[in-house]
Amino acid sequence: MAEPARQTVETAEPIPVRSRRFGTYDVPVDRLLQFPEGLIGFPQARRFALLDATRSDAPFRRLLCVDEPELGFVVCDPEALWPGYGAALPPYEGGRENLAVLAIITIPKNPLEMTANLMAPLVVDCRTRVGRQLVLDTGRFSTRHPLLPPGDATTAPAGDRPVAR
């Protein structure tokens, strides 16, 4: 009798994802990000793939949900756009150096008005690839922090200006 197929993590097949919105792609199992609690408002969205930026000239990456293939977000590294942001996060017992931080970006009809949710960043432990959406309810950060100065640039609070690079 044939033995049942056994797969170890190293040889596990990549997970195929078919999305009408985002196309078809494969995610190696060891590249999955696990969000056991999902995201706030999306408790069933547990496994994600962080895809590289489609264009290297912009700081955006796509965070696509493997469990719900039509669900996806644009994310950025908030520290890259707002140096010092990471210092505002509460201490992490696993060690801050092991934490990757992402901010979800909302892109409205006019992309110039895009904003980052700095009040609720995603934090992922790089060693375990397990993450969650953190809520920084301190009054210091906005759920809609503008990425671009909208012409006259007075919306960003002093000290939180995006860095022009």
Place this chain on the structure above:
Amino acid sequence: MLVLTRKLGEVIRVGDSVTVRILEVKGNQVRLGIEAPADVRIYREEVYRAIRGENEEAALREAGSVDEASTAWQNQRDKP
């Protein structure tokens, strides 16, 4: 909805691991002390709703939005 009346200093227990104590009552403000394991998330409701709403708003409706954002970003950067 379960409705309970508590006096200052009294406690409500939710499940086996969560307690809510009435610490102070001043006018229309109530100060609550909540004890819960670290894996139980506690939010002010309006904050939770704001974040949920923003997540829903941010969920991409089409894949092209990323490229539009990238173009907008790059154009702004290229300005003198």
